[in-house]
Structures are given as C-alpha cells and as structure tokens.
Amino acid sequence: MILVVLISILFFGGVLAWLSEGLDSKFPRVIALTAVVIDLLVMLTLLGADAGDSGWIVQLNAQWMPRFGISFHLAADGLSVLMMLLTAFLGAVAIGSAWDEITEKTGFFYFNLLWTLAGVIGVFTALDLFLFFFFWEVMLIPMYFIIAIWGHENKNYAAMKFFIFTQVTGMLMLISILALAYFHYVQFGWFSFDYVDLLKVNTSSAIEMWIMLGFFVAFSTKLPSFPFHSWLPDAHSQAPTAGSVILAGVLLKTGAYGLIRFAIPLFPEASMTFAPFAMTLAVISILYCAKVAFAQTDIKRLIAYTSVSHMGFVLLGIYAWNEQALQGAVMTMLAHGLSAAALFMLAGGLQHRIHTRDMDHMGGFWAKVPRLSFVALFFSVAALGMPGLGNFVGEFLALLGAFKANIGLTVAAAFGLIFASVYSLWVIQKVFHGAYRNSDFDDSHLADLSRREMFYFGAMMIGLIWMGMYPQSFLDLSAGTITQLLNETGQVLFAVGQ
Amino acid sequence: MTMTFDDLLPLMPLLIVTATSVLAMLMIGVRRSYIVTASITITGLLAATLVAISMMDSTNQQITPLLIIDQYSLLFTVLVCASAMLIAILSFSYFFELDDHKEEFFLLLTIATIGAIVMVSSNHFVSTVLGLETLSMSLYGMIAYPMHSKQSAKYPLEASVKYLVLSAAASGFILFGMALIYAQTGTLSFASLTDLPMAADSLGDRYSIIALLMITAGMAFKLSLAPFHMWTPDVYEGSPIPATAYLATIGKAAMFVVLLRFIRVSDALSFDSMVMALTLVAAASMLVGNLLALLQDNLKRILAYSSIAHMGYLLLALVASHYATGTLAVEAVTFYLIAYVITSLGAFGVASVISSSEKEFDSIKDYRGLFWRNPWLASIFIAMLLSLAGIPLTVGFIGKFYIFLAGVESDLWMLLAVLVLGSGIGLYYYLRIVYRMLMTEKHKIPYRVGGVESVSAYGVLAILLFLLLLFGVYPAPIMSLVAAASAFI
Numbered sequence: 001m002i003l004v005v006l007i008s009i010l011f012f013g014g015v016l017a018w019l020s021e022g023l024d025s026k027f028p029r030v031i032a033l034t035a036v037v038i039d040l041l042v043m044l045t046l047l048g049a050d051a052g053d054s055g056w057i058v059q060l061n062a063q064w065m066p067r068f069g070i071s072f073h074l075a076a077d078g079l080s081v082l083m084m085l086l087t088a089f090l091g092a093v094a095i096g097s098a099w100d101e102i103t104e105k106t107g108f109f110y111f112n113l114l115w116t117l118a119g120v121i122g123v124f125t126a127l128d129l130f131l132f133f134f135f136w137e138v139m140l141i142p143m144y145f146i147i148a149i150w151g152h153e154n155k156n157y158a159a160m161k162f163f164i165f166t167q168v169t170g171m172l173m174l175i176s177i178l179a180l181a182y183f184h185y186v187q188f189g190w191f192s193f194d195y196v197d198l199l200k201v202n203t204s205s206a207i208e209m210w211i212m213l214g215f216f217v218a219f220s221t222k223l224p225s226f227p228f229h230s231w232l233p234d235a236h237s238q239a240p241t242a243g244s245v246i247l248a249g250v251l252l253k254t255g256a257y258g259l260i261r262f263a264i265p266l267f268p269e270a271s272m273t274f275a276p277f278a279m280t281l282a283v284i285s286i287l288y289c290a291k292v293a294f295a296q297t298d299i300k301r302l303i304a305y306t307s308v309s310h311m312g313f314v315l316l317g318i319y320a321w322n323e324q325a326l327q328g329a330v331m332t333m334l335a336h337g338l339s340a341a342a343l344f345m346l347a348g349g350l351q352h353r354i355h356t357r358d359m360d361h362m363g364g365f366w367a368k369v370p371r372l373s374f375v376a377l378f379f380s381v382a383a384l385g386m387p388g389l390g391n392f393v394g395e396f397l398a399l400l401g402a403f404k405a406n407i408g409l410t411v412a413a414a415f416g417l418i419f420a421s422v423y424s425l426w427v428i429q430k431v432f433h434g435a436y437r438n439s440d441f442d443d444s445h446l447a448d449l450s451r452r453e454m455f456y457f458g459a460m461m462i463g464l465i466w467m468g469m470y471p472q473s474f475l476d477l478s479a480g481t482i483t484q485l486l487n488e489t490g491q492v493l494f495a496v497g498q
Numbered sequence: 499m500t501m502t503f504d505d506l507l508p509l510m511p512l513l514i515v516t517a518t519s520v521l522a523m524l525m526i527g528v529r530r531s532y533i534v535t536a537s538i539t540i541t542g543l544l545a546a547t548l549v550a551i552s553m554m555d556s557t558n559q560q561i562t563p564l565l566i567i568d569q570y571s572l573l574f575t576v577l578v579c580a581s582a583m584l585i586a587i588l589s590f591s592y593f594f595e596l597d598d599h600k601e602e603f604f605l606l607l608t609i610a611t612i613g614a615i616v617m618v619s620s621n622h623f624v625s626t627v628l629g630l631e632t633l634s635m636s637l638y639g640m641i642a643y644p645m646h647s648k649q650s651a652k653y654p655l656e657a658s659v660k661y662l663v664l665s666a667a668a669s670g671f672i673l674f675g676m677a678l679i680y681a682q683t684g685t686l687s688f689a690s691l692t693d694l695p696m697a698a699d700s701l702g703d704r705y706s707i708i709a710l711l712m713i714t715a716g717m718a719f720k721l722s723l724a725p726f727h728m729w730t731p732d733v734y735e736g737s738p739i740p741a742t743a744y745l746a747t748i749g750k751a752a753m754f755v756v757l758l759r760f761i762r763v764s765d766a767l768s769f770d771s772m773v774m775a776l777t778l779v780a781a782a783s784m785l786v787g788n789l790l791a792l793l794q795d796n797l798k799r800i801l802a803y804s805s806i807a808h809m810g811y812l813l814l815a816l817v818a819s820h821y822a823t824g825t826l827a828v829e830a831v832t833f834y835l836i837a838y839v840i841t842s843l844g845a846f847g848v849a850s851v852i853s854s855s856e857k858e859f860d861s862i863k864d865y866r867g868l869f870w871r872n873p874w875l876a877s878i879f880i881a882m883l884l885s886l887a888g889i890p891l892t893v894g895f896i897g898k899f900y901i902f903l904a905g906v907e908s909d910l911w912m913l914l915a916v917l918v919l920g921s922g923i924g925l926y927y928y929l930r931i932v933y934r935m936l937m938t939e940k941h942k943i944p945y946r947v948g949g950v951e952s953v954s955a956y957g958v959l960a961i962l963l964f965l966l967l968l969f970g971v972y973p974a975p976i977m978s979l980v981a982a983a984s985a986f987i
Contacts, residue, residue, distance in 0.1 A: 067977045068903075105870070130899075137890040144929075149936050156933050163929060167889075168922035174899070175914060178906045 002042065002058050003074040003125050006084070007118050009039050014114035021107025029102075032110035033095045036117065040088040046081050047477075055484050057081065064131070068181070069192040073128040079330065079481040082474065083124045083257055086337050089463070090249040091117045096456045097345045098242035101352055102150060109150060109242075112142035116246055123254045129177045129262070130193040133170070136218075136254070140166055143243065143251065151238040158231075158238035165231040169221040176214025179207075180266065198266060199488070205269060212267035212274065219263055220278075222255030225315050226285040229308045236304035237357065241348025244300065248307050249341035253333045256314045260329070260485070264321060268489035271319070278319040279406055283413045285312035290419035294426065298357045299347045302427065303340065306383065309416060310336045310391070316413055317398030321489070325401020326482045327475050328394050334474060335382070335390030335467050338460045342379040346372065349453065350431075354441040359427070364436030369448040373432040375457045380424040382464050385417050390467025501562065508559050508567040511550040511575050512615050518542025519608040526601045536590045539604040543583035543611065550575040558986070563687055564625035565616070570986040573832070573979070574618035574755050581748050581839055582611040584958045588850045589740035591952040596855040598646045603740075606643070610636035610744065614752040621763060623676045623686040626756055630720070631669065633749060638662050640741040641733065644855045657736025664729045668719035675712030678705055691764030710766050711775060717760075720753045723779050723813065724786040727806045731794070734802035738855055742798060743846035746805055747839045754812060758819075758831055762987050767820035776817050780913060783810030784920035791927045797849055797860045800927055801842070804886060807920055808838055814913045815901050821908035828984040830900035833977070837885070837897035837969070844882035844962040848875060851955050862931050867939030875956075876935045878963050885966055887928045888921060893969035 013035025020027035049057045059075040076084070094113060102109045119139025126132035140163060148159035177193065184201045185191050192198065203211065221228040232252075236244050264271040271278075286309050293305035310332065317329030349372065351357050366373040382389040385396075395417065402410040438446075449457065467474060506513070522538050525531075550572050558568045565571075586607055593600045613632030620626045642658035676686065682705060683690045691706075715726065722730040734742050766772050787807030794800045812834055819827035852875070853859050869876035885894030898921070905914045969976050 063974075064972075065974050065977060067974070067981055134890045137895075141884065141889060145936070148933055159933070160926065160929055164922060164925050167925055168918060171902075171918045171921060175902055175906060175918070178899075178903050182903070182906050 001060055002046070003060055003076060003121075006039055006042055007121055007125075009035050009042075010114045010118035010121065014111040014118070017114065018107040018111035021105075025103075025106050028107045028110040029095060029099055032114055033092065035114060036088055036091040036095060039117075039121075040085070040092065043081065043084050043088055046076065055480065059127075064128075067191075068130075069190055069194070069197075070130045071128050071194060072131060073194055074122075074125045074131075075127045076125050077481045077484075078477040078479070079257070079260070080124045082330065082334065082477050083253060084121055086253065086334055087117055087120050087124065087250050089459075090245055090337060090341050093341060093345070093456045093460065094242040094245040094249075096452065097245055097348065098240065099452065101241055101348070105149065109146070112145045113242060113246070115139075115142040116146070117250075120246075120250050120254060124257060127195045128193050129181070129195060129198065132258075132262070133174055133177055136173075136258075137167070137170060139251065139254075140170075143247070146243040146246075147235060147239045150240040150243070152240075153238070154234070155238045158234040161231045162235040165221055165228065166218075169218040169228070172214045173218035176211045179211050179214075183207075195262070205273075208267050208270040209273065212263060212270040215258070215263040215266070216274070216278070219255040219258040220281070220315070222258070223252060223311050223315060224255070224308055225281050225312065226288055226308070227281075229285065229289065232308060233301045233304040236307075236344065237298055237300040241345055241352070244344035244348060245341040248304075248344055249337040252307065252311060253337060256311070256318065256329065256333050259315070259318050260326065264318070265485055265489055268492045272321070272493060275319040275321065276406065276409075279316055279402070279409045282312045282315035282319065283409050285309060285315065286413050286416035287419065290416055290423060294419070294423045297359050299350070299359050299362075299427070299431070300344065300357050302359070302423070303343045303347055306420070306423065307336070307340050309420065310340070310383070310395075312416065313395045313398045313413065316402050316409070320398075320402040320405035321486070322401050322404055323479075323482055323486060324397050325405070326486075327478065328397025328399070328401055330394075330478045330482075331390065331467065331471060331474060332394030332398055335394045335464060338463050338467075339379050339382045339391055342375070342457060342460045343383065345457075346376050346379065349449070353445045353447065354443060356441050358440075359430050361440035362431045363434045364432070365446075366432045367436055368443070368446055371449045371454065375449065375454075375461075376432060377428055378461060379464075380428055384420040384424040388465070388468045390464045390471070393468055393471045505559075505561050508553065508557050508561060509565070510553065511546040511572075511579060512612065512619075514542060514546040514549060515579065515608060515612050515615060518546075519605060519612065522601075522605050522608060526605065530599070530601055532590075532594075532600050535601040535604050536586065539586050539608055540583055540590075542608065543579050543586060547576055547579040547583060550579060560621075564622045565619045566621045567619055568986040569983040570832075571619040571755075573983045574751065574835075575615050577836060577839060578611060578614045578618060578748050578752060581751075581843055582607060582614075582744070584843060584847075584961070585740050585744050585748075587954050587958050588743065588847055591955040592738065592740050592850050592853065593644075593855050594951045596644060596647055598644070603640065603643050606636045606639045607740075607744065610640065611748070614748050617752040618755045620756060621688045621759055623679075623688070626760075627669075627673065627676070629752070630672075630756075633752065634665050634669070634720075637741065637745055637749065638665075640744060641737040643741065644738050647855055653736045654738060657733045660729055660736075661733045664719065668716040668726070670716075671712045671719070672716035675709040675716065678709035678712070682706065682709075688760055688763040691766065707769055707771055710764075710769065710772055713760070714757075714766075714772070714775065717753060717757045718779060721750055721757070721809045722802075722806050723809050724782040724806060725779075727783070727786065730806060731790075731799040731802040734798045734805075735796055735860070739798075739846055739850040739853055739858065739860075742801075743843060743850065746801065746846065747842050750805065750809065751835050751839050754809075754831070754835055758816060758828070759987060761816060762819065762828070767817070773817060773820060776813055777910075777913060780810045780813035780817060781916045783807060783813065784916050785810075788920040788923040788927075792923065794927070795862055797862055797865070797931070800862070800931070801845060804924065804927070805842070807924060808834075808886070810920070811898075811901050811917060812838075814910065814917060815904045817913070818904040818908035818910055821910075822904065825981065825984040825987070826900075826907055827904040828987045829977075829980050830897075830904035832980045832984055833900045834897040836976070836980070837893040840962055840965050840969070841882050841885040841892075841894055844878060844959060844966065845886065847955070847959050847962060848879040848882065851875065851952060851959065862934050865931060865934045866937050867935070869935040871939060875959070878959050880932050880935065881963055881966055883928045883932055885970070887925050891967065891970050893966050893973070896970060896973045 017028040122135030289308040296302035616629030791803035815830040885892035888898035
C-alpha cells in the first residue's frame with residue numbers, strides 16, 4: 001500500500017500544482033517540493049524494514065485486467081528502495097534548480113516534473129511486466145513536454161528525437177513482453193504478465209535470444225549505450241536544467257535497472273551468450289564517447305557524452321554478472337546520478353547567468369565566481385573517479401568484477417578512467433582558469449552561487465563523500481537483491497551446464 | 499418466410515432509427531426548426547443506443563436470412579448509434595451559422611445510420627449491399643452539404659463527386675464478385691462460401707479466388723486501404739468536418755465489421771492467395787499511410803493518411819485471426835475498432851468545435867498556441883493524438899496492445915516489424931501537431947467563439963475524453979464485454 005501512496009502523492013501533487021497556478025505562479029513550486037519531500041520521508045520508513053522470506057520489503061498485488069492475467073503488482077526490495085531514494089532526492093534537487101529558472105507556465109512544469117518522477121518510481125517498483133511497460137511509457141510524455149516547452153533553441157528536434165528513440169525501442173520491448181507472456185500461455189495454459197510467473201517460462205534458445213534482444217535494445221537505448229546513444233546529447237543540451245537533472249540522474253538509471261531486474265534474470269542463458277557482445281558495446285561506449293566528449297565545445301553536450309561513457313561501466317558491470325560487478329554497477333548508478341546531475345546543474349546555472357553554453361567563450365571564471373568554480377572542480381574530480389568519492393568505488397568494483405569475466409575488455413575499459421581525467425581537467429582548465437574575458441557575453445548577471453544553490457550542492461557533495469568513505473551502508477541495501485538474483489540465474493545456468 | 503412480431507423485437511434499434519428519420523422528415527415538412535429537428539434526431543439515436551444496450555445480453559437471433567442480431571452486432575449497433583448521436587451534437591454547433599436549409603443534414607445522418615446498422619447486422623450479401631448503399635448515398639449528400647455556403651473555402655462538391663464516382667466503381671467490384679459466387683453456389687449467404695469448390699486447379703477454384711479478391715478489393719476501397727486509398731485525403735479535406743467524422747468512424751467501422759464477418763464466416767483465408775493479398779495490403783497501408791502523412795500540413799489530410807495506417811493495423815489482426823485458435827484476434831479487431839472510433843471522433847470533434855461551416859480551421863498552423871489559449875481543448879486534442887499514436891493511459895494503447903498480442907500469437911513477425919516501423923514514423927506527425935499547440939502564439943487566430951450552441955459540443959468532447967481515459971486505465975469491463983461478443987464471430 002505504501003508504494004501506491006508514494007506514487008499517488010506525486011500524481012496528485014502534480015495535479016494540485018497545476019491547478020494552484022491560477023492562484024499564484026509561486027504556489028506550484030512549493031507544492032511540488034512538499035510532495036517530493038513527503039515522498040522522501042515516507043521512503044525512509046522502508047529502510048529499516050526486513051525483507052522476509054519473499055525477498056520483498058513491501059508488496060501489493062491486485063487484479064487489473066484479468067482477461068490477460070495482468071495485475072497491478074508493485075513490490076520493492078533493497079535495490080528498488082535505493083533507486084527510489086535516488087529518484088526522490090534528485091527530484092527535490094531538480095525542483096530546487098528550477099526554483100528561479102522556470103518563470104513561465106510554472107504550474108504545468110511542476111505537473112510534468114512530478115509525473116515523470118511518479119512514472120520512474122512506478123518503473124522501479126512494478127513487478128508485472130505490463131505495468132512496468134505502462135510506467136516506462138508514462139514517464140516519457142511529461143519529459144517530452146519539459147523539453148519541448150521549456151527547452152532551448154532547438155527544442156522541437158531534441159524532444160522529438162528523444163521521444164521517437166525511446167518509444168520505438170519501447171515497442172520492441174512490448175513485443176518481447178507479449179511473446180514471453182504468450183509462451184507462458186502455451187506452456188501453462190493461461191496468460192500471465194507477472195514477473196514471478198514469467199521467470200518460470202522455458203523457451204528454446206533461438207527464440208529466447210530474440211526476445212532478450214527486444215529488452216536489451218529498449219534498455220540500452222535508455223541507458224544509453226553505443227550505438228543507441230545519439231538522442232542523449234541533443235536531449236540534454238536542449239532540456240532545461242531540471243529536465244537534465246532528472247534525465248541524467250534518474251531516467252538513465254531505469255535502463256540499467258531494467259537490465260538487472262528483467263533482461264538478465266528472465267533470460268539467463270541468452271544473456272550469458274550475449275554478454276561478450278554487451279560488454280564490447282560497453283567498452284566502445286566508454287572509450288568512444290569519452291573521445292567524442294573531448295571534441296565538444298558545448299558544455300552540456302560534453303557532460304552528456306561523459307554520461308554515456310560512465311554508463312558504459314554500468315553496462316560492463318551488469319553483464320559481468322557477479323556480485324562485485326553488480327555492486328559496482330549499482331554504486332556507479334547512484335554516484336553518477338549525483339555527480340552528473342550536479343554537473344548539469346552547474347552548466348545550466350552558467351547558461352542561466354551568461355546565456356551561452358559555448359566553452360570557447362568562457363575562461364578565467366575562478367576569480368569571478370570562486371564558490372561555483374570550487375563546486376565544479378569537486379564534481380569533475382568526483383566524475384573522473386577520485387578515490388574517496390562515490391564514483392571511484394562504483395567504477396572500481398565494476399572493473400574488479402568484470403576482470404573475472406573478461407580480462408581483455410576490462411583492461412580496455414580501464415583506459416576510460418584515464419580519458420575521464422583528461423576531459424574533466426581540460427574543462428576545468430578551459431572554463432575556470434586562464435585569463436578572464438567577457439567579450440562574447442554579457443557578464444552583468446554572472447553572480448556566484450546563492451545560499452539556496454550552495455545548500456543543494458552541499459547535500460550532493462555529502463552524498464558523494466558518504467558513498468566514497470562508507471559505501472557499505474549502500475552495498476548492504478542492494479546485497480540481498482543481488483544475491484537472490486545471482487542464485488536464481490545461477491541455478492538455471494547450472495542446470496543448463498549439466 | 500413470414501415475419502412474426504417476435505422477429506421485430508430484436509430489430510428495435512433499427513426500427514427506432516428508421517422511425518426517427520421519418521419523424522424528422524415530416525417535421526421538416528410541417529415546420530422548419532433547426533433545434534427541433536436536431537433534438538428529434540439526437541433523442542432517437544439515444545433511444546436506439548439504450549435499447550440496443552438493454553438487449554445485448556439476451557438476444558441471439560437470425561431475422562430472415564438477411565440479418566443476424568447477436569451480441570456482436572448489437573455491440574456495434576451501440577457503437578454506431580452512440581457515435582451518430584455524438585456527431586449529430588457536433589453538427590448542431592458546426593452548421594449553426596449556415597445560411598441555407600440546415601435541417602436536412604440530420605435526415606441524411608439518420609438514414610446513413612440505418613445503413614450502418616444493417617451492415618453490422620448483416621451476414622448475407624443482399625443486406626450488405628443494401629446497407630452499404632444506404633450509407634454511401636447519404637454520405638454523398640452529407641459531404642456536399644455546404645456547397646451553397648458562400649464563404650467556405652473548401653470544395654465539398656468536388657469531394658462528393660469524387661467519392662460518388664470512385665465509391666460506385668468499388669461497389670461495382672463488390673457486386674461482380676458476389677455475382678461470381680452466386681454463379682457457383684446459387685445462394686448469397688456468407689455461409690454458403692464454405693461450399694465453394696476447393697480442388698487446387700479446378701476452374702471453379704479460380705472463379706472463387708477472383709470473386710473473393712474482387713469483393714475484398716471493393717471493401718478495401720471503402721476502408722481506404724492501400725493501394726485503394728487515393729480518394730481518402732481529398733474527400734476528407736473537402737468535406738465538412740461532421741461528415742468527415744462520420745465517414746472516418748462509422749463508415750469505416752461498419753465496413754470493417756462486414757469484412758470481418760465475411761472473412762470469418764466464409765473462411766476465405768483458407769485460400770493462400772487471400773492471405774497473401776491481405777498481408778500485402780496491410781503492410782502497404784501501414785507504410786503508405788504513415789509515410790504520406792509526414793508530408794501534410796492539413797489536419798484533415800493527416801488524419802486521412804493516419805486512418806489508412808490504422809486500417810492497416812486492423813487488417814494485421816484480421817490476418818492473425820486465421821492462424822489463431824481462440825478468439826483473441828477477433829477481440830483485437832473489435833477493441834481496436836472501438837478505440838479508433840472514440841479517438842477519431844475526439845480528434846475531429848476538437849476541429850469541429852473551433853470551426854463552423856463558414857470557416858474551417860484545419861491547417862495545423864491554426865493550432866499554434868492552442869494549449870496556452872484554451873488548455874482544456876488542447877489537452878483533449880493531445881490526449882486524442884497520443885491515443886492515435888498508442889501511448890499508455892489512453893485507449894489507443896490498449897488497442898495497440900491487442901494488435902501486438904494477436905500478431906505475436908500468430909507469429910506474424912514481418913507484419914509486426916512493419917507495424918513498429920509504421921508507428922515510429924507515425925509518432926513524428928502526431929507530435930508535430932502536439933508541438934504546434936505547445937508553441938507560443940504569434941498572432942491571434944480568429945477561432946469561432948462558440949455561443950450557447952457549442953456548449954453541448956464541449957460536452958461531447960468531455961464524454962470522449964472520459965471514455966478514452968477510462969478504457970485506457972481500467973479496461974477490464976470493456977475487455978470482458980468484447981471477449982463475450984467476439985465469441986459470436
């Protein structure tokens with residue numbers, strides 16, 4: 001029940017925010033923040049709870065469309081809770097970043113923001129594959145509106161590309177889901193879309209591979225991974241700051257979550273056959289996108305490409321499919337969620353102040369805005385994988401686990417860490433050091449970070465340091481889920497090996 | 499065969515609509531009053547809808563060899579009568595300012611509805627032709643209706659003549675096909691087709707294939723399936739919006755029910771060449787419809803091309819019904835038709851509300867900034883477009899879900915691939931309209947500011963939006979209704 005409450009607070013908060021705009025254009029942001037903070041507090045109550053025998057901390061199962069055995073089945077385990085906490089935390093941060101930036105049509109903006117978050121929480125908790133797909137699509141439409149209405153100069157193109165990429169690959173996933181449900185029907189005589197039921201379906205290996213690919217394409221588009229990543233730089237560079245925060249911090253993680261929860265456990269054999277290809281794609285993402293990032297002059301595009309590169313480590317860790325690698329992938333998801341969101345907020349903040357994203361026009365900002373520059377340095381260093389911060393723990397564990405699975409690819413992937421240092425420090429050098437010049441922009445609004453901005457950047461810094469210094473508190477939460485997933489797939493793979 | 503009073507009871511919806519048309523005609527003769535004629539029509543159609551709903555559980559009867567009144571035909575009778583009623587309400591505000599005789603439009607609309615009811619209840623070639631021609635004849639009049647209107651920039655007469663000529667040719671095809679079948683079997687009932695000679699290379703077999711293909715081609719024309727789709731965009735564009743809406747929803751749905759019953763009862767898909775033909779037509783429609791819609795700037799033309807694509811999706815499920823063991827594919831067709839009617843009616847309804855017979859706003863430029871100016875209307879329109887695109891929370895998604903499931907069940911992987919491709923292309927032109935509405939207004943567009951007469955039209959849109967969301971979020975009741983009805987096919 002608590003999961004329904006979590007989702008409905010956001011749904012109805014969104015509606016309320018939209019309606020309240022008629023009274024005062026400042027009400028929606030207050031309502032939105034309240035809703036997200038309440039959600040966050042409710043989620044914290046799940047932390048102490050014990051998973052019990054089923055492995056789920058909370059569960060809700062109600063009939064929805066009995067004709068096809070579709071149920072409204074929500075459940076959360078440690079992994080879901082971690083992802084939901086990230087979602088709510090970044091949701092609050094995103095509202096903070098939009099606080100002054102969004103001045104037009106505020107009601108509809110916060111409506112869309114909250115509905116996106118509601119969809120994401122649905123994705124992280126749905127255990128019925130139909131319901132999962134439902135939420136998967138529901139979170140796209142509000143995101144489309146956020147980019148298409150409050151975006152920058154080329155917003156129509158970016159929003160359209162984002163929508164078509166995710167929607168078309170989503171349809172491939174829908175076909176896979178239906179095929180799986182149909183094979184369940186053939187095998188057991190009744191339709192079911194329930195995760196637990198579908199885990200039991202046996203299919204011939206050729207078909208299993210095709211069905212698995214349907215899921216993989218959808219998830220790796222969202223992740224994104226080479227070669228389906230090209231929507232991301234456009235979407236990020238055109239989206240308003242809050243949109244980028246949600247996109248980089250939360251939406252990308254739904255792809256990784258889908259791989260861990262659905263793609264591999266449902267098709268362990270096909271996934272393990274496919275793993276070398278997936279890991280190769282991951283390494284290409286890491287190296288190629290790091291290289292492309294280095295060639296960007298638009299600061300938001302650059303951060304977008306680094307996102308693809310970092311998510312490559314997640315993909316690598318997931319397909320290595322052992323405990324360390326999976327822990328690393330989950331840790332990278334969390335840490336990258338914070339660091340990428342912070343970097344996009346800094347880039348958005350800069351654009352808001354000087355109305356350009358072109359790094360060729362920037363330089364020597366340290367003297368003018370020391371607090372902003374320090375924060376930027378902190379998050380760049382976090383992103384490049386400095387020991388002591390969260391990203392290091394994640395990427396290190398992912399590589400450690402991947403090393404057991406495939407030595408050659410892991411060695412290649414490790415070069416990504418070096419590339420990351422190169423482009424991160426290059427950005428710092430270019431934007432914040434050197435001689436200050438303002439010939440290309442009007443610097444009358446170039447102010448340092450306000451107290452409100454320092455507050456949420458500070459919160460994110462504490463998060464990253466916590467993850468880096470005491471990662472065990474996060475690893476403990478996801479450990480139960482990961483062990484269970486490994487056990488289930490291990491049994492199947494063992495049976496095949498016999 | 500004599501008809502008894504018991505035979506008349508199941509025909510109640512048909513009789514009510516017929517009586518409505520007579521009453522409306524007499525009323526026009528006695529005294530011309532726009533509002534009275536409209537009220538008679540709307541009340542009559544509402545009564546027919548309610549009666550059909552009340553009969554649905556208990557009636558399953560063949561009335562003369564011509565008409566079958568079962569749960570399936572009643573389900574579509576409800577759909578046809580309810581849609582006709584909603585279109586009548588939309589027409590009331592649309593034609594309010596027409597400076598010509600306006601009352602007869604309702605007469606034509608009612609008579610067309612008689613034809614549609616006959617079609618959805620038909621399992622005999624004679625009733626098919628009677629229904630089809632009653633529907634088409636009325637449509638010619640409805641399309642050309644505002645031809646004397648001075649300010650209307652469109653070409654209703656051109657559209658009407660185009661539809662008349664091409665539609666008559668298509669009817670010719672259907673009739674010739676029927677004649678060939680009659681020559682071999684000696685009866686005109688759909689069921690007789692199962693007696694057709696099936697030996698591989700007999701002369702009779704070749705006749706039957708030609709006959710089936712001719713009938714299918716004629717029906718494909720009426721459904722605007724590629725490659726018989728050429729007339730669609732021109733006729734849609736030239737017609738007044740209520741007539742377009744009628745043609746696009748009731749006209750298509752009634753024809754598809756006939757096609758479905760014909761194909762299922764006659765087992766026509768046991769001929770491989772028929773399967774091949776329908777597969778090709780389905781694939782061509784999905785691609786042609788979606789690709790050509792990309793190039794359009796006129797809302798009605800976009801909806802015309804998109805309807806071609808949607809008929810292609812439906813045909814996929816029809817082909818699937820041949821391979822499937824259960825009724826799933828038939829349910830898919832049924833549900834998708836319901837979804838399509840609700841959604842198209844909503845999309846045309848929005849255009850109708852801001853337009854009038856004197857000035858139509860049907861260029862997508864006209865919709866720029868609508869979201870900021872009239873958020874409710876624009877939200878309804880966005881919901882309808884997303885439903886056409888098959889996005890969740892809307893009934894269109896559940897419809898797509900059915901079609902996908904039917905395709906998967908029957909292993910139609912190639913057609914499914916075309917469906918994904920087509921839907922992907924489709925997103926672009928739907929989103930293009932959505933984006934227009936989200937843009938900020940450049941200059942004020944002089945929409946009609948509706949008076950009292952358009953309040954009811956807004957009510958129609960509200961009903962359609964409610965159904966769209968209800969069937970999209972909680973479809974379980976309608977699903978079981980569709981499943982029960984589909985068992986009769």
